[in-house]
Amino acid sequence: MAASADVIARKRYLESTGSRRFVRFWGDFVRRRPLGTAGAALILVMIAAAALADVIAPYDPVKINFADLLQGPSSRHLLGTDPFGRDVFSRLVFGARTALLVGFVSSLVGCTVGLVLGVISAYFGGRVDTLIQRLMDVLLSFPLIVIAIAVVAALGTGQGLIGNVIAAITVPIIPRVARVVRSSALSVVRMPYIEATRSVGAGAVRIMFRHVAPNVFAPYLIMMTAFLGQAILLEASLSFLGLGVFEPTPSWGLMLRGAGMQFLEQAPWLAVAPGVAISMAVFGFNLFGDSLRDALDPRLRTG
Amino acid sequence: MRRYVVGRLLLMIPTLVGVAILTFVIMRAVPGDIVALQYAGSTVPQSVIDEQRHILGLDKPMWNQFTDWMGQIAHGDLGQSLWTGHPVVEEIQIRLPLSIELAILATLFAVAIAVPLGVVAAVRQDSWVDYVIRVFSIGGLSMPSFWIGLLMVLFTITVFNWAPPLIFTPITEDPAANLAGLILPAIAVGYRYSAVSMRMTRSTVLEVLREDYVRTARAKGVRESVVVMRHALRNALLPVVTVISLEFAFLIGGLVVTEQVFNLNGIGKLLVDAVAHRDYTMIQSLVLLLAAVFVLVNFAVDMVYMFLDPRIRYA
Numbered sequence: 001m002a003a004s005a006d007v008i009a010r011k012r013y014l015e016s017t018g019s020r021r022f023v024r025f026w027g028d029f030v031r032r033r034p035l036g037t038a039g040a041a042l043i044l045v046m047i048a049a050a051a052l053a054d055v056i057a058p059y060d061p062v063k064i065n066f067a068d069l070l071q072g073p074s075s076r077h078l079l080g081t082d083p084f085g086r087d088v089f090s091r092l093v094f095g096a097r098t099a100l101l102v103g104f105v106s107s108l109v110g111c112t113v114g115l116v117l118g119v120i121s122a123y124f125g126g127r128v129d130t131l132i133q134r135l136m137d138v139l140l141s142f143p144l145i146v147i148a149i150a151v152v153a154a155l156g157t158g159q160g161l162i163g164n165v166i167a168a169i170t171v172p173i174i175p176r177v178a179r180v181v182r183s184s185a186l187s188v189v190r191m192p193y194i195e196a197t198r199s200v201g202a203g204a205v206r207i208m209f210r211h212v213a214p215n216v217f218a219p220y221l222i223m224m225t226a227f228l229g230q231a232i233l234l235e236a237s238l239s240f241l242g243l244g245v246f247e248p249t250p251s252w253g254l255m256l257r258g259a260g261m262q263f264l265e266q267a268p269w270l271a272v273a274p275g276v277a278i279s280m281a282v283f284g285f286n287l288f289g290d291s292l293r294d295a296l297d298p299r300l301r302t303g
Numbered sequence: 304m305r306r307y308v309v310g311r312l313l314l315m316i317p318t319l320v321g322v323a324i325l326t327f328v329i330m331r332a333v334p335g336d337i338v339a340l341q342y343a344g345s346t347v348p349q350s351v352i353d354e355q356r357h358i359l360g361l362d363k364p365m366w367n368q369f370t371d372w373m374g375q376i377a378h379g380d381l382g383q384s385l386w387t388g389h390p391v392v393e394e395i396q397i398r399l400p401l402s403i404e405l406a407i408l409a410t411l412f413a414v415a416i417a418v419p420l421g422v423v424a425a426v427r428q429d430s431w432v433d434y435v436i437r438v439f440s441i442g443g444l445s446m447p448s449f450w451i452g453l454l455m456v457l458f459t460i461t462v463f464n465w466a467p468p469l470i471f472t473p474i475t476e477d478p479a480a481n482l483a484g485l486i487l488p489a490i491a492v493g494y495r496y497s498a499v500s501m502r503m504t505r506s507t508v509l510e511v512l513r514e515d516y517v518r519t520a521r522a523k524g525v526r527e528s529v530v531v532m533r534h535a536l537r538n539a540l541l542p543v544v545t546v547i548s549l550e551f552a553f554l555i556g557g558l559v560v561t562e563q564v565f566n567l568n569g570i571g572k573l574l575v576d577a578v579a580h581r582d583y584t585m586i587q588s589l590v591l592l593l594a595a596v597f598v599l600v601n602f603a604v605d606m607v608y609m610f611l612d613p614r615i616r617y618a
Contacts, residue, residue, distance in 0.1 A: 035434065134314075138321035141594040151329075229445065236447055237560045241575065256450060268457055275450035283445035290441065 029295055036291020042284025050096040057090035062248040073269055080269045082255070083262075088269065092277050094250040099281055102162065102235040102245075106169040107227040113170075114177025115213065115220050121178065122185035123208050133182075136175035152243045165244045169231045177223050184216040222293045229285030236278045252278045311605070315598050322594040323376075326587050327369055336361055337385045337581045359385055361583075372587065382584040386577070391588045394573065401471060402569040405485055405492070406554035412493030413500060414547060420497075421504025421543075422536055428509060436501070443498035449560040452491040456564075459487070471567060488565045492558060496550050503546045507539035514538075541612055545604050552600035555593065 030037045049056060058078075065085035073080045079088040121132040151168035188194065189212060197207055238244030239253030247254065255274040264271055335343075338355045356362045360371070375382050381391040424436040459465050467487050472480040511517065512535050520534045521527075559571035570589065577585035 035437065134317055134321065137318045138325060141318060141322055141597045142325075142590065233445075233447055237449065240447075240449060240560055241563065253447075256447075256453070264453065264457055265460060271450075271453050271457065275447065275454070278450065279442070279446040283442060286441045286445050290437075 029291070033291040033295065035287050039284045039287025039291065042280055043288060046096050046100065046281050046284065049093050050100045053093045053097055057093040059087035059090040061086065061090045061094040061250045079273045080267065082270055088273050091250040091255060092273060095252045095255065095274065095277065098245055098249060098251045099232045099235060102166055102169065103228045103232040106166045106231045107173060107224050110170040110173025111177045111220055111224045111227060114174045115181050115216070117174065118178040118181025119185050119208050119212050119216065121182045122189050123204065123212060136178050139171065139175040152238065162245060165235060165238060168238065169234050173227050180219050180223060181216050184219050185212055188212050188215045218296045222289060222296060225285055225289030225292055229282040229289065232278065233282050311602055315602065318598055319591065319594060323587065323591055326590045330583055330586055331365060335581060340581055381588040384582055384585045386580045386582040386585065391585055394585065395592065398568060398570050398573050400473065401567060402555050404474060405489060405558065405569065406551055408485055408489035409492040409496060409554055410547060410551050412489055413497035417497040417500035418504050418543065421501040422508055422531060424505045425508035425512065426531060440498040440501045443494045448491045448495040449564045451494060452488055452561055452564045455487050455491060467565060488561050488567065492554065492561055499550065500543055500546050504539065504543050507542050508535050511535045511539045541608060545608065548600055548604050552597045555596055
């Protein structure tokens with residue numbers, strides 16, 4: 001029975017302390033969650049590719065080579081070349097950097113801002129709560145892609161403006177996180193220990209961030225992994241639309257946009273390879289996030 | 304009860320006004336208006352440009368432009384597209400049937416695979432069947448639907464030597480041709496959105512299967528298939544319905560990228576083009592329309608929920 005195994009794992013975890021607790025948690029994770037472990041492995045591969053891109057990639061990802069246009073996969077070019085003669089495999093490896101950068105920064109900032117707003121909303125309640133929640137409603141009723149397009153359009157796009165893409169992806173994450181954090185924080189705020197802390201004279205800021213925030217850390221962490229995958233997907237979609245990362249920066253979505261569409265029949269590897277990279281990366285984060293949620297909080301509902 | 308409904312309806316107004324203000328401000332903050340874009344690179348004298356701005360009302364103070372627009376909307380007039388000069392309503396009317404039809408088809412496809420798979424995964428929890436189904440669904444969440452679309456086109460071209468038609472046929476003219484144009488995008492999008500409803504079905508069915516009344520039914524000797532279908536699924540479907548309807552609301556305007564891949568002239572494409580042209584009236588109307596659809600569906604779901612599940616009562 002999965003439930004009782006969860007209980008045992010949780011008990012063992014609570015009995016251990018410090019670094020042993022950390023080791024025990026991940027030991028159990030690897031043993032009992034094969035899907036999550038597979039996801040973690042995919043993430044590690046991606047991080048390795050991004051970190052060691054200069055070593056792994058056989059060619060310069062942006063160097064144009066007119067001698068080797070639209071070559072099929074071969075031993076010289078593992079995944080062939082694009083219409084500019086650039087090596088597709090090298091571009092994929094460097095594309096991992098773009099994807100991870102955009103994914104990490106936007107989900108970290110988005111989830112953190114969401115956490116702060118959610119905790120403030122739950123702690124103060126009343127007018128502050130209403131105001132923040134209405135604001136979140138406004139952001140939520142924009143379709144995700146619309147708000148991203150609007151932000152990119154407002155900030156402009158162009159070479160070296162990767163920050164704008166990150167901002168565009170961060171904004172729609174905030175209200176989604178704020179909502180979930182608020183509902184978790186609401187029950188924390190009513191706990192007796194919060195009242196106790198207040199009665200010994202702790203200030204609002206101290207209570208919110210030393211006592212409430214750590215107790216909503218589990219949903220925060222879970223959402224961060226989930227939104228990491230979504231952010232990578234969104235970056236690909238925006239770049240595909242021409243509203244994200246710009247040439248010649250290697251980006252998976254961008255690779256699908258230009259050549260992938262145009263040479264679909266002639267050079268299918270141009271459309272297949274970046275798509276597989278996007279899917280694998282997002283798949284890894286989703287698998288990992290799912291299992292992490294089960295491990296951290298078995299009561300949370302899979303939605 | 305009545306107070307709650309009226310309150311909810313009234314609360315939509317500030318939300319929509321917020322959306323209107325935000326869209327208005329964001330779009331005016333974008334560098335370059337439609338006139339600047341039209342005459343970019345040409346040597347038209349400044350007076351012509353100024354006159355053009357005057358005709359379109361873009362030379363008025365921002366505040367006046369906003370109140371003018373709000374006044375128009377209060378009279379039920381969405382105004383004219385700055386780009387084509389046609390009424391916004393007309394432009395939307397041309398695209399809306401396609402977007403709604405695609406959203407319906409995609410939702411049907413999603414439900415058709417999500418609910419049965421979700422139930423099976425729940426009944427066979429932690430078996431290999433469950434794992435395969437979960438991997439399948441997480442896969443759907445992970446693949447960009449426009450990429451699935453590209454692959455499907457590639458597949459039908461190489462295997463059947465068939466590609467979806469480039470021109471959209473309305474369903475009233477030729478249902479077969481209409482379906483041929485929409486079936487691939489519907490599957491591509493439906494697969495992605497089935498993942499969310501499938502996971503929802505799985506977890507709610509799992510929850511319900513642990514309820515006392517399910518144990519009672521089993522103890523009475525009710526067949527397992529009847530327990531699952533009648534006792535568990537029925538009671539598990541409510542949250543699933545919620546997820547599906549919210550997705551439907553999203554699908555109407557959110558298929559920007561898929562429309563691009565399949566060359567469909569829907570609401571999403573209209574919006575992207577409008578942003579590119581800085582067609583203020585069009586963007587503002589579209590975003591407001593999509594937000595209204597979203598808010599209304601949200602409201603309708605809550606109402607249906609309350610109606611279907613007597614345990615839920617909002618004060």
